[in-house]
Amino acid sequence: MNISVILAHPYQESFNYAIYQTVLKTLDGNGHRVFAHNLYEEEFNPLLMGTELLNGETSDPLVLQHREEIKNADGLIIIHPNWWGQPPAILKGWTDRVLRSGVAYDFAEDDDGSGVPEGLLKAKAAIVFNTSNTPAEREMDVFGDPLERIWRDCIFDFCGIENFHRRMFRVVVSSTLEERQKWLEEVQKTVDNYFPK
Numbered sequence: 001m002n003i004s005v006i007l008a009h010p011y012q013e014s015f016n017y018a019i020y021q022t023v024l025k026t027l028d029g030n031g032h033r034v035f036a037h038n039l040y041e042e043e044f045n046p047l048l049m050g051t052e053l054l055n056g057e058t059s060d061p062l063v064l065q066h067r068e069e070i071k072n073a074d075g076l077i078i079i080h081p082n083w084w085g086q087p088p089a090i091l092k093g094w095t096d097r098v099l100r101s102g103v104a105y106d107f108a109e110d111d112d113g114s115g116v117p118e119g120l121l122k123a124k125a126a127i128v129f130n131t132s133n134t135p136a137e138r139e140m141d142v143f144g145d146p147l148e149r150i151w152r153d154c155i156f157d158f159c160g161i162e163n164f165h166r167r168m169f170r171v172v173v174s175s176t177l178e179e180r181q182k183w184l185e186e187v188q189k190t191v192d193n194y195f196p197k
Ligand SMILES: Cc1cc2nc3c(=O)[nH]c(=O)nc-3n(C[C@H](O)[C@H](O)[C@H](O)COP(=O)(O)O)c2cc1C
Pocket: 009, 014, 015, 016, 017, 081, 082, 083, 084, 085, 086, 131, 132, 133, 134, 172, 173
């Protein structure tokens, strides 16, 4: 299978980076064709500018490459920390520029864009791995877990991917080495489960 993996974290010593490495190793071991992108490392430009807003046209080769890969992906894995209840800006810009009309969704010809679109992504499953420093109870009671709404409803359901799995690892700042090792084992098992040999 063609699997796209997107990491949005600026620091290689981070737990997010460890998740990314585990994901890549597991997919590779299972024989998949992996399209891996560390957005900060490749200096992905997240700014949707000018007429690209109107028609999606761009000469940015990296954006064009991402669009092509995502269209052909059989599976998708996204890894990022919770920053203000949102993905880091670089990943927000990736969604703005890559998941465009004609790539990830389309409206019927007589629809002005206010209707319900047809999802175009053919990926069988999408996984989102997140990290945060807020205990689960406070996240639900006070913030309402906005990342779940963003990824499940606003993005993947909209683009036609219903088989969605999201896992938030928390609380990273006070976690022990043993906990983090167990979390990485869970990452491996989840990837094995969704994208087996
Ligand atoms: C700009 C910024 C905003 C953050 N906002 C949140 C937040 O809204 N909720 C939360 O639980 N943690 C928040 N954090 C903490 C990060 O989620 C946490 O540092 C990260 O998940 C730890 O994983 P890492 O070691 O891989 O960076 C924020 C951190 C930064 C730098």
